[in-house]
Every structure is written in C-alpha cells, then in structure tokens.
Amino acid sequence: MQSRDKFKIISEMARRRGFFWQSYEIYGGVSGFITLGPLGSTLKRKIEDKLRDFFIRKLGLFEIETSVIMPGKVLEASGHVKAFQEPMVECNKCTRKFRADHLLLEFAGMNETDTEKLSLQNLMGEINKRGIHCPECGGNFGEPKRFLTMFETTIGPYSEAVGYGRPEAAQGIFVEYKRIYECARKKLPLGVAIIGHALRNEISPRQGPIRLREFTIMDLEFFFDPEKPQCTMLKEVENETLRLLHGKMVLKGVEEPIEVTVKEALSKRLIATEWQAFFMVLSKRFLTELGVPENKQRFIEKQDWERAHYSVQGYDQQVYLDRWGWVEVSGHNYRTDYDLKCHMESSGVDMTAFKEHEQPIEKEEVTVKPITSKIGPAFKDDTSKVVKLLSTLDPRELEVSFKKQGFHIVESFKILPQHVKIVHKKVKEKGKRFIPHVVEPSFGLDRLFYVTLEYAYKTKEGRTLLSLPRDLAPVEIGVFPLMSKDGLPEKARQVYQLLINSGFKVEYDESGAIGRRYARADEVGTPLGVTVDYKTLEDDTVTIRDRNTWRQVRNKVHNLPELFHAYFSYKKEFKELK
RNA sequence: GCGGCCGUCGUCUAGUUUGGUUAGGACAUCAGCCUGCCACGCUGACGACCCGGGUUCGAAUCCCGGCGGCCGCACCA
Numbered sequence: 001m002q003s004r005d006k007f008k009i010i011s012e013m014a015r016r017r018g019f020f021w022q023s024y025e026i027y028g029g030v031s032g033f034i035t036l037g038p039l040g041s042t043l044k045r046k047i048e049d050k051l052r053d054f055f056i057r058k059l060g061l062f063e064i065e066t067s068v069i070m071p072g073k074v075l076e077a078s079g080h081v082k083a084f085q086e087p088m089v090e091c092n093k094c095t096r097k098f099r100a101d102h103l104l105l106e107f108a109g110m111n112e113t114d115t116e117k118l119s120l121q122n123l124m125g126e127i128n129k130r131g132i133h134c135p136e137c138g139g140n141f142g143e144p145k146r147f148l149t150m151f152e153t154t155i156g157p158y159s160e161a162v163g164y165g166r167p168e169a170a171q172g173i174f175v176e177y178k179r180i181y182e183c184a185r186k187k188l189p190l191g192v193a194i195i196g197h198a199l200r201n202e203i204s205p206r207q208g209p210i211r212l213r214e215f216t217i218m219d220l221e222f223f224f225d226p227e228k229p230q231c232t233m234l235k236e237v238e239n240e241t242l243r244l245l246h247g248k249m250v251l252k253g254v255e256e257p258i259e260v261t262v263k264e265a266l267s268k269r270l271i272a273t274e275w276q277a278f279f280m281v282l283s284k285r286f287l288t289e290l291g292v293p294e295n296k297q298r299f300i301e302k303q304d305w306e307r308a309h310y311s312v313q314g315y316d317q318q319v320y321l322d323r324w325g326w327v328e329v330s331g332h333n334y335r336t337d338y339d340l341k342c343h344m345e346s347s348g349v350d351m352t353a354f355k356e357h358e359q360p361i362e363k364e365e366v367t368v369k370p371i372t373s374k375i376g377p378a379f380k381d382d383t384s385k386v387v388k389l390l391s392t393l394d395p396r397e398l399e400v401s402f403k404k405q406g407f408h409i410v411e412s413f414k415i416l417p418q419h420v421k422i423v424h425k426k427v428k429e430k431g432k433r434f435i436p437h438v439v440e441p442s443f444g445l446d447r448l449f450y451v452t453l454e455y456a457y458k459t460k461e462g463r464t465l466l467s468l469p470r471d472l473a474p475v476e477i478g479v480f481p482l483m484s485k486d487g488l489p490e491k492a493r494q495v496y497q498l499l500i501n502s503g504f505k506v507e508y509d510e511s512g513a514i515g516r517r518y519a520r521a522d523e524v525g526t527p528l529g530v531t532v533d534y535k536t537l538e539d540d541t542v543t544i545r546d547r548n549t550w551r552q553v554r555n556k557v558h559n560l561p562e563l564f565h566a567y568f569s570y571k572k573e574f575k576e577l578k
Numbered sequence: 579g580c581g582g583c584c585g586u587c588g589u590c591u592a593g594u595u596u597g598g599u600u601a602g603g604a605c606a607u608c609a610g611c612c613u614g615c616c617a618c619g620c621u622g623a624c625g626a627c628c629c630g631g632g633u634u635c636g637a638a639u640c641c642c643g644g645c646g647g648c649c650g651c652a653c654c655a
Contacts, residue, residue: 016606025646028646030645030646031646079655080655084655086653086655149654167655203652203654206647211654307655482615484613511607513618514614517617523617552615
C-alpha cells in the first residue's frame with residue numbers, strides 16, 4: 001500500500017477546500033459518518049440532480065420521498081430483520097469472532113436451509129454436538145449472539161413499537177406502491193425512485209465516503225408485467241456494449257470482462273431481463289458523464305450466495321479506484337415479485353395489477369347452490385356443516401359423481417342431486433390479475449461523489465486541477481481583476497454582479513497575484529475564469545480562461561451571460577466563446 | 579470487535595528514544611507593500627501537541643482508559 005495514494009491526497013484536499021471530512025471532529029470523530037462541506041454539498045446535489053435528470057425526468061418516471069424510520073413490521077415483512085442480523089460466536093480462548101451459521105456450513109456440512117431455521121440456542125447445540133472448535137486456535141465457543149446491523153429504535157418515547165432506520169430506500173416504494181400505481185393511472189411499466197438517506201450500522205466502516213453508516217442512495221424500482229418483459233426502449237441501447245464479468249467467469253477467476261452488445265448479452269441470457277440491461281447501459285453512460293472512462297467500469301455478476309435475499313439475478317456496476325481497486329457504485333437486481341408479495345401477505349392488501357386479455361376468454365363457470373329447504377329436513381343438525389362443505393366442493397366433481405352413481409359422498413354425508421342446484425353459466429373473463437415484477441438499479445450517491453472527485457483529480461505543472469464535468473462544478477465562474485488597483489476591482493465587481501444576476505454560481509477573488517487565484521480556482525474545479533484587465537476599461541472586453549487548457553479567449557462583457565449558458569449546457573465549447 | 583502500528587497549527591511535518599527554554603519549519607490563509615495573466619518577492623499576523631485520568635517539582639514525550647486513523651482477521655445482505 002502506497003503511503004500517499006489518491007484517496008489520501010483527495011481526502012486532504014477535500015478537508016482543506018471544503019468538499020468532505022469526517023463528522024463530529026471536535027468530539028474526536030465518529031467513523032461511518034461524513035460531513036459535506038460548502039463545495040461538497042453542492043457537488044453532491046448536482047450529481048443527484050443529474051441522476052434525477054438521467055433516470056427519472058428523461059424516462060418519465062416518478063420520484064417520491066418517504067421516511068427514514070420504518071415500523072418493524074415493514075422490515076420484518078420484507079425479510080430485512082432476518083437478513084440483517086447474523087449469529088456470531090466468540091472463541092473463549094482467542095476471542096476471534098465467527099458467523100455461527102458459517103461454521104456449521106463449513107465444518108458440519110449443513111446447508112443453508114438447515115442453518116436458517118436454527119435459533120440461537122439450537123445453533124449453540126449444533127456446534128457443541130458436532131464438536132466444532134475455533135478454526136484458528138481450537139478453543140471452545142461462548143454463547144452465540146445476534147448482531148443486528150440495522151439501527152433500531154422505538155417509535156414514540158414510551159412506546160414498545162420497534163422501528164428501524166431503513167437499510168435501503170426501496171421499501172418505501174413497495175409499501176406505497178398501491179397509491180403510486182393509482183397515481184400512474186394503473187399503467188405498467190411503472191418506474192418509481194427515491195433519493196434519500198439510508199442507514200446501516202456497519203461493524204467497521206473505514207473507507208471514508210465509500211462505506212458509511214448513513215448514506216444517500218437512489219433506489220429505482222421498475223415494475224413491469226412479467227409476461228410482457230420487453231423493454232420499449234431497447235432499440236436505443238441494443239448495439240451498445242457492456243463490459244461484463246458474468247457469474248461463470250467470476251467462478252473461473254477470470255479478471256478481464258468480456259465486451260458484449262446488449263443484444264448478445266440478452267440472447268445469451270447473460271442478463272435475465274431486458275429492462276435490467278437497459279438500466280445497465282444507462283448507468284454506464286451516467287458514470288461516463290461523471291468522468292469515468294469506460295475501461296475503468298465493469299459489471300460483475302453476483303453469485304447465488306452473494307446476492308441479497310430478494311434478488312434472483314444481480315450485477316454490480318464497479319468503478320476502478322486507486323486505493324481499493326474495483327468498487328461497487330450501483331447494483332442491478334432482479335427482485336421479481338418478491339417485495340410486493342411479502343407486503344401483500346403481511347398486510348393483507350391486494351397489490352396486484354389487472355390486465356385485460358386481448359380477446360375476452362369465454363369460460364363456463366359451474367357453481368353449486370345448496371337447496372336448504374331440502375337439505376334441512378335431510379341432515380337436521382348437520383345442515384350448516386353440509387352447506388359449508390358444499391361450498392368447498394369442486395362442482396364438476398360433484399356433477400361427475402351424480403352422473404356415475406347418483407350421489408356424492410362428502411365426509412360421511414350422502415349428497416343427492418335434489419339437495420343442490422348445479423348452475424352452468426357462460427362468463428367472459430376479461431383479464432387477469434398478477435403481481436408486477438421489479439428490476440432495480442440502485443446507486444450509492446456518496447460513492448458517485450467520491451468517484452467523481454477521484455476521476456477529476458489531475459495535476460498540471462505541479463498544481464492540482466479538478467477537471468470536474470462543467471455541469472457538476474460547484475463554482476462555475478471565477479471573476480478576477482488583473483490588479484487590485486486602478487479601478488479594476490470595481491469593474492470586476494460589476495461583472496461579478498452581472499453573472500450572479502444571470503443565475504451562475506460565481507466567486508470573486510482579488511487576493512494575491514493573478515496566477516495564485518487561477519490556481520485556487522483550478523483546485524476546486526471552477527471551469528471558467530473571467531479576468532478584468534486594463535483593456536476592459538477601454539472596450540468592455542474580458543478574457544475568459546479555460547480551466548483544463550489554461551487557454552484564454554476574449555469577448556464583450558454583455559455577451560457573457562448568453563455564452564456561458566450555452567457553455568454550461570454543453571451547447572458551446574470553450575473555443576466558441578470568442 | 580480483536581491484534582499490530584499510529585494521532586503535533588487548515589495541510590504536510592520536526593521534536594517523543596533519554597520528561598525540562600517561548601513546541602520549530604514548509605505550504606496554505608489574512609493584512610500591507612510589490613505585481614500588466616498562471617501558486618513571484620518582501621514584511622507582518624493568525625494558527626497545533628486527539629480527549630480524559632494517572633505518575634512527576636515538571637508530560638507532546640512515560641502509564642491507563644476513551645475516541646479516531648492505517649494494516650491484518652471478521653463483516654459489507
């Protein structure tokens with residue numbers, strides 16, 4: 001490990017210039033929490049807005065906002081309460097900790113379905129029974145304990161009602177699905193996103209913005225009809241390539257991803273659903289726009305045992321980082337109908353969708369109607385029981401029995417044809433109900449934020465330069481008087497005000513020499529510098545300086561607002577500003 | 579959470595071995611001078627021993643605890 005890698009250099013710069021730092025520093029700091037400074041909060045917000053634009057606005061999807069605290073029920077239903085706690089045992093001799101269930105898997109040849117069913121006490125019992133000792137030192141284990149990695153609280157001060165900090169935003173969408181579906185006028189496919197904080201009480205978060213206990217994510221749940229899984233926008237992406245490491249490659253230890261078109265990936269079933277492939281392409285494009293070259297990105301498939309409890313196929317989008325190598329920035333999971341089904345079962349609320357058949361299907365419906373005036377006298381006290389039994393019978397079976405033997409026996413009762421009326425009715429089935437399936441792209445905003453900084457970090461002639469994409473730069477324009485005398489500062493302040501009034505984020509700086517001010521601006525990634533010099537006083541022109549190339553062009557002050565708007569929306573390049 | 583190493587101005591660091599002046603430097607920041615386009619120069623200012631306890635006449639330095647960092651183990655759904 002190098003002593004001064006990019007993470008360290010960027011962290012130092014970030015602290016100094018106000019991008020991010022560890023929270024609660026005055027109390028010694030708490031790991032797993034960071035504070036975004038003045039520049040950082042703006043940069044992150046801009047990344048967030050770009051994500052919004054890319055995945056929500058342009059696709060016509062919905063965004064909602066839900067609370068961070070969730071009642072226990074929700075996360076019990078979703079399976080998180082179970083999945084987010086691990087049974088641990090500690091070796092009495094060497095104090096090393098192990099997953100109790102993993103020990104049984106590894107040393108006792110049990111399988112996962114067996115270990116999942118075991119309570120803490122049973123786990124202990126199994127470990128003792130099978131004579132498992134500490135694999136490191138051979139010592140005995142103490143009592144197993146549960147480690148819950150969700151933040152737990154009670155809702156209401158005197159209440160017993162357990163609540164958890166949400167470990168993902170997604171559940172907010174599933175629990176509100178019914179109403180959103182109505183807002184969408186019951187149309188599928190339907191995409192819903194949440195951008196917000198999530199909490200995970202990580203055992204040992206150590207990597208700055210890469211692993212936090214409180215972090216920002218975007219969960220996008222895309223609901224579709226599993227019988228109509230075709231992506232309506234596939235044409236737009238099908239010839240684009242993805243760098244994939246699919247499951248079999250990973251198992252073989254292959255490091256170099258294959259490059260396949262979306263079309264191929266789908267036809268070879270490397271990606272399970274079209275929509276998932278579509279979102280993967282979008283994610284690749286998005287990271288490219290944040291400044292990460294394609295060869296520093298890849299998608300790696302998760303193995304069965306690595307996937308979250310709700311996922312049947314998952315790819316992680318990874319970006320190569322200087323310090324940690326490949327790091328996940330987004331996850332793409334096929335959650336099927338898992339979540340809606342869980343919440344339907346647990347809440348009892350129907351969240352199925354209805355779809356019409358293209359042609360109504362004609363069906364003959366057979367029902368049994370008990371004739372109580374006949375059943376009553378025949379069965380006396382058992383009448384109500386018989387009526388009940390009749391309602392559970394298959395009418396067709398009853399009919400066959402009558403035809404064959406003239407009666408039907410249920411339990412000990414002999415039903416005769418005169419006891420019931422069998423009605424045949426032709427009904428048109430107009431459609432059917434189903435639970436939508438879900439593909440989910442999920443982004444870690446804090447990681448995107450760090451990745452953007454790391455890929456923007458450059459040095460030029462021994463100076464630091466953040467080549468942030470211009471639409472993400474927290475400060476857009478620096479305004480400088482060449483000298484802080486001779487009326488130049490006054491004129492520069494007028495230019496500053498003009499640009500501020502035109503809606504730009506501008507910084508005025510007259511401290512130190514001009515070169516130093518350029519250097520300061522470069523270090524925080526300010527794309528453009530406007531310098532007021534002696535010529536400005538004569539003809540009202542200023543120089544405009546490009547952060548990346550340090551080139552300059554000249555233009556009239558009154559042209560600046562329009563030119564800059566065009567520049568920041570990528571309609572003009574720097575050269576065209578003259 | 580465990581083990582090893584570590585924690586000094588905003589940043590990077592000297593000093594800790596062997597307790598003893600006003601804790602030194604560089605960069606950055608601010609003020610002034612200088613300066614006609616890329617961290618110029620000069621003068622000055624501001625600014626630190628992670629927190630708590632202990633040992634001692636005296637602790638940045640030694641001891642204990644806490645917090646935090648790095649590396650390894652485990653965890654990362």
